[in-house]
Amino acid sequence: MSIPLVIDLDGTLIHSDLLLESSLSFLKRQPLRLLEPIRWLASGKSILKSRLAQSAPIDVSVLPYNKAVLELINREKAQGRKIVLATASHRSYAEEIASHLGIFDQVMATDEHVNLSAQRKRDALVREYGEGGFDYAGNSTDDLPVWKAARHAYLVNSNGRISREAKLHGNVADELKPDSRSLLRTWAKALRLHQWAKNALIFIPLLASHRLLEIDLLADGLVAFLLFGLCASSVYVLNDLLDLDDDRHHASKRKRPFASGALSIGSGLVAFPLLLATAFVGALLILPWKFALALGSYYLLTVAYSFWLKRMMSVDVIVLAMLYTSRIIAGTFAFGVRLTFWMLAFSMFIFLSLALVKRYAELRDARAKGKDSKTRGRGYFPDDLEMISSLGASSGYLSVMVLALYIQDGSTASMYHYPQLIWLACPLLLYWITRIWMLTHRGAMHEDPVVFAIKDRTSLLVGALFALTFWIAT
Numbered sequence: 001m002s003i004p005l006v007i008d009l010d011g012t013l014i015h016s017d018l019l020l021e022s023s024l025s026f027l028k029r030q031p032l033r034l035l036e037p038i039r040w041l042a043s044g045k046s047i048l049k050s051r052l053a054q055s056a057p058i059d060v061s062v063l064p065y066n067k068a069v070l071e072l073i074n075r076e077k078a079q080g081r082k083i084v085l086a087t088a089s090h091r092s093y094a095e096e097i098a099s100h101l102g103i104f105d106q107v108m109a110t111d112e113h114v115n116l117s118a119q120r121k122r123d124a125l126v127r128e129y130g131e132g133g134f135d136y137a138g139n140s141t142d143d144l145p146v147w148k149a150a151r152h153a154y155l156v157n158s159n160g161r162i163s164r165e166a167k168l169h170g171n172v173a174d175e176l177k178p179d180s181r182s183l184l185r186t187w188a189k190a191l192r193l194h195q196w197a198k199n200a201l202i203f204i205p206l207l208a209s210h211r212l213l214e215i216d217l218l219a220d221g222l223v224a225f226l227l228f229g230l231c232a233s234s235v236y237v238l239n240d241l242l243d244l245d246d247d248r249h250h251a252s253k254r255k256r257p258f259a260s261g262a263l264s265i266g267s268g269l270v271a272f273p274l275l276l277a278t279a280f281v282g283a284l285l286i287l288p289w290k291f292a293l294a295l296g297s298y299y300l301l302t303v304a305y306s307f308w309l310k311r312m313m314s315v316d317v318i319v320l321a322m323l324y325t326s327r328i329i330a331g332t333f334a335f336g337v338r339l340t341f342w343m344l345a346f347s348m349f350i351f352l353s354l355a356l357v358k359r360y361a362e363l364r365d366a367r368a369k370g371k372d373s374k375t376r377g378r379g380y381f382p383d384d385l386e387m388i389s390s391l392g393a394s395s396g397y398l399s400v401m402v403l404a405l406y407i408q409d410g411s412t413a414s415m416y417h418y419p420q421l422i423w424l425a426c427p428l429l430l431y432w433i434t435r436i437w438m439l440t441h442r443g444a445m446h447e448d449p450v451v452f453a454i455k456d457r458t459s460l461l462v463g464a465l466f467a468l469t470f471w472i473a474t
Contacts, residue, residue, distance in 0.1 A: 003151055005076050006125060007069065007104075008138035009087035009094060012156045015064040015261020018089040019049060020269070021244060025056035028242045031307050046115040053090040060096045062248035064261030068176045069137065069156060073103050084108065084134070086125060088117035088142070118142040122149050135173065147171070190240065190257040190268070191233040191275075197454045199228045201324060201347075202331035209337045210415065210474060217335050223286050224334040227279045228327065231295055234275035235302040241268050242306055246376050251365075252446075290333035298326045313379030320355035321348050324450075342406040350399035350433075354449045356392030357436060361445040363388060368443070389441065396433035400426055421473040425466050432462045 010017045023037060040048040077083050086108040087094050094109035108124060110116045116124060122145040125134055136146050137154035140162065147153035147166050152173035155163055166172055202224050206212050240247065240258045247253035257263040276299070283292035301323060310316045325347040332339040359380060366375050367382035374381050380388070407422045416422065435458065439445055445452060453459040
């Protein structure tokens with residue numbers, strides 16, 4: 001009988017950790033039961049894993065499987081070898097994965113009585129196959145005693161220290177290295193640094209008050225921009241961790257660093273509170289306390305959006321508009337300038353329109369694929385497309401009306417030498433909103449409309465003409 005090949009699951013067969021995934025899934029589904037897993041853990045790790053497996057189902061068909069490990073398994077199986085899945089993850093998950101892949105002859109996993117990790121996994125394999133009676137592929141410190149008892153060791157994505165310790169046993173047959181993609185670039189994608197461009201809205205109150213050239217205020221604005229970016233990135237990371245399953249079912253979002261396994265869930269769980277703490281400590285030490293208050297309100301609203309509000313029809317787009325507007329409000333607090341009715345009204349209407357652009361693009365894509373059920377993680381159906389279009393275009397045009405009324409306001413005339421010239425901004429805005437909606441209707445909007453506008457030459461030209469109009473009027 002040939003020596004069996006035993007495969008570890010977390011970090012080896014998949015670029016993920018099912019304990020962390022199930023914990024996050026449980027938290028997303030039942031956030032009010034946040035402390036319950038701690039009570040389960042007090043009864044033992046096997047109890048924790050069993051309870052989570054019962055409460056937090058995971059779609060194993062979209063997990064980020066390690067292609068190199070699958071190739072190893074298929075190559076060895078073709079030679080008639082027995083393939084065993086031995087994992088510290090719960091048996092229910094392990095058996096689902098084995099059933100989905102159809103390449104395992106046996107499954108050994110954690111149940112309610114035994115947490116099959118480290119020494120316990122080693123002992124179970126030795127009882128089953130004898131010392132040196134199996135080959136083993138793993139990746140972590142917990143696998144060191146198992147490798148020591150194996151005939152041959154396969155190291156998968158192991159860091160330098162683990163690799164060196166494993167090689168001391170002299171039985172390493174192969175080492176499957178992680179891909180060589182840039183870690184900095186991957187983290188930049190996870191933090192969505194390109195989305196920081198939205199934080200330029202913080203400077204709108206400074207522009208509106210005609211004080212952009214005051215160096216001390218400009219310096220405060222740059223600090224506020226950075227701190228808001230750190231806070232927003234913290235939210236992006238948390239949101240991606242909570243949305244792993246939904247993102248993996250999405251054509252483009254499945255490539256995000258955490259969903260694809262390019263970054264570990266553990267690193268995300270460290271990063272998001274660190275980013276958040278840095279943002280708030282900086283805000284409290286450097287800027288007015290009202291800015292920290294605005295930052296806190298933004299964060300709480302985004303957390304509520306991630307857990308509940310994003311799945312509520314119409315509420316989600318209104319909240320997105322509020323999140324954009326909160327950047328402008330934070331700017332007024334950072335600079336100590338007055339928040340005007342016109343600024344708030346214009347912001348809410350135009351950003352509601354852009355939020356609806358985003359939903360329209362998602363629904364159009366779903367309809368094009370022949371789907372008619374509610375979109376995953378949202379409160380809309382593809383049949384809502386026409387209504388979304390009507391509401392979005394109307395909201396965009398209302399922002400133009402607000403701009404026109406602003407021009408007629410008595411206080412506006414006192415701030416500009418030629419206030420009548422601002423009327424030229426109205427047709428520019430009408431053109432831009434109409435163009436955005438026409439492109440979306442044609443299926444040319446593939447990303448966040450604000451990010452699209454920053455990259456789009458026509459939008460940049462219209463924005464420059466818009467700003468020039470106000471500058472000449474001044």
